[in-house]
Amino acid sequence: QVQLAESGGGLVQPGGSLRLSCVASGGTFRSRAMGWFRQAPGKEREFVGRITSSRAARIYVDSLKDRFTISRDNAKNTLFLQMNNLQPEDTAVYFCAAAKESAILSALSDESTYIYWGQGTQVTVSS
Secondary structure: OOEEEEEOOEEEOOOOOEEEEEEEEOOOHHHOOEEEEEEOOOOOOEEEEEEOOOOOEEEOOHHHOOOEEEEEEHHHOEEEEEEOOOOHHHOEEEEEEEEOOOOOHHHOOOHHHEEEEOOOEEEEEOO
16 A cells, blocks of 8 residues: 655745655555646546656657656655646645556556556646
């Protein structure tokens, strides 16, 4: 069982930056791929990107590729999402999730691969 806790959300002006953190406990963080998702008001949850246990990171949303970066610190059991040049359309609840230990690379864009979830952290981009 892996417990995940996100932090770092808040209110930021357009063009600002935030770094979200996700601390894992109670399980094998370093051997799992991790993902970030977000859910905007009135919309379905969206897969932002993932990072493998060997730190291969990828952002899947084209509009985010130049602004968001995923990283991890296995020694601290922590996942990060660096978000730069935030825009109002980035307003959402952001969730981290841990994949099955047996997950293969091609499955990491599938939400069903992620079996442990954090409670989410709110990011609001507004002037």
